[in-house]
Amino acid sequence: MTQGLDMRVKGVIAAGHPETARAAALILEEGGNAFDAVVAGVWTACVAEPIFASLGGGGFLLARPRDARPVLYDFFVHTPKVRKPAAESDFYPILADFGSAQQEFHIGMGSIATPGAVKGLFQAHGDLGTMPMARVMEPAMALAKRGVRLNRLQAYLFQVVSPILESSEASRAVFGSPEHRGRLLREGEMFSIPSFADTLDGLAREGEDLFYRGEIAGTIVEDCRTGGGTLEPEDLEGYRVVRREPLELELGDGRLFINPPPSTGGILIAFALEILKDSGMGTARFGSAAHLEMLARAMALTNKARLESRLHESAEDAAETLLHPGFVEAYRRRILGRPAAARGTTHIGVIDSDGNAAGLSLSNGAGSGYMVPGTGVMMNNMLGEEDINPHGFHEWPEDTRIGSMMAPALMAGPGDTATILGSGGSNRIRTAILQVLVNLVNFGMSVDDAVSGSRIHYEGDLLDMEVGFDDEVIAVLAETFPNMKIWDEKNLYFGGVHTVRYDSSTGAFEGTGDIRRDGVSVTVQRGWKSLNGN
Secondary structure: OOOOOOOOOOEEEEEHHHHHHHHHHHHOOOOOEEEEHHHHHHHHHHHHHHOOOOEEEEEEEEEEEEEOOOOEEEEEOOOOOOOOOOOHHOOOOEEEOOOOOOEEEEEEEHOOOOOOHHHHHHHHHHHEEEEOOHHHHHHHHHHHHHHHHOHHHHHHHHHHHHHOOOOOOHHHHHHHHOOOOOOOOOOOOEEEEEEEEEHHHHOOOOHHHHHHHHHHHHHHHHHHHHHHOOOOOOHHHHHEEEEEEEEEEEEEEEEEEOOOOOHHHHHHHHHHHHHOOOOOOHHHOOOHHHHHHHHHHHHHHHHHHHHHHOOOOOOHHHHHHHHOOHHHHHHHHHHHHOOOOOOEEEEOOOOOOOOOOEEEEEEEOOOOOOEEOOOOOOOOOHOOOHOOOOHHHHHHOOOOEEEOOOOOEEEEEEOEEEEEEEEOOHHHHHHHHHHHHHHOOOOOOOOOHHHOOOOOEEOEEEEEEEEOOOOHHHHHHHHHHHOOOEEEOOOHHOOOEEEEEEEOOHHHHHHHHOHOOOOOOEEEEEEOOOOOEE
């Protein structure tokens, strides 16, 4: 046992849905560790958060077993071994309607990359878990059968991506309203996927091979061959989970461990933190013009450095350049030399009473529209992502692990203090996590205040600002950033940084689910019976 831990507490969880957190809490209550719990949460998120989570996608687990160094499990999606002619591909654009804006996604069988979620969950659990996988799956199986009432956020997302959910008869059968034919489920209606429970039952009995070599794999390959997809048996059979050394850097009086290349989110967060070192951020007041201008400039320089280092083309090659002291210093001067004016992702974090810590981020993109028959699983549309096609669609590199902006992170402080955080939010993932880290380290905020604090995002010459900043501060910033949008709410656009912490100095566990994505947290104690929402 790690000295100082409160033995009345079994652990703390932060997640994007009450049922996701509840599943993880049940496993902790029954004696499972953080890794059992985080895997249970992911299986359940595929039911409770179906737009964000699917076994047809991939993700990352940042794991710190007690008394061991952190390790990063990369089970994100992988490009097929052979790229087929565009003319043979089922690949087309749709418009997702966010109300205030529309965004184009590319979907269809030709947008599907090799998924890694199932293999990653099985391998990480096999290495680190303590409970039988069948038991870890039980909360998800039960929820898939009985159903979950669609909450406000999930119902909104159903409408945003309705062209995807309505793109096939199989998808309409899963996401459509049984009581109101011809439309999708809405807030308050029950969403159930009995076929997904059957899939989990099969995986519990047959293991990961069912998805990569067995019946499910055969169905996916055959449908790709006849329907304009790219996946072949060797893509699924050859998929490998990669264990990586996390990117590590000094942060305050501790260390930050974060998702390394070939993914890009972690390296960009690290670059921004290096840029902000010695910038005077610690002497600024949260929400002041000085604070926000330094943040916005760091975001702008990170965007520029991303292109100059060619990170979008090869993260491994660019990483050495991006964090080279001379390269960082050249960009830092662009802040210090200025006057200081006075896509669908979910994340689950767990720390248990033994000091094990787990942060898992999972994404299915926007979904391809293709449901694997009889499984309740929608496959990803990652080959339709613009970032992996810098030279145009259908030009992606063959047999290559796709990078991601997802960046599960561990902040290790003095003693045994540990903070696990991660976020959804496409390109806003890195700026959301950056701001929570700055709030924790530079402003000394509690976990709850650090996550709930208003955020900004700067990209493409537009400064987006959440509600909550003073009018005088906004007026000052407008002189430097005239292209500005002020949001009237704390919106999911700005990420969802679900965060958990164990503080060795007090023995306290903290957790916060980001309100922007209906997040919740649970502190599991002996006799735990209830859920605390944040």
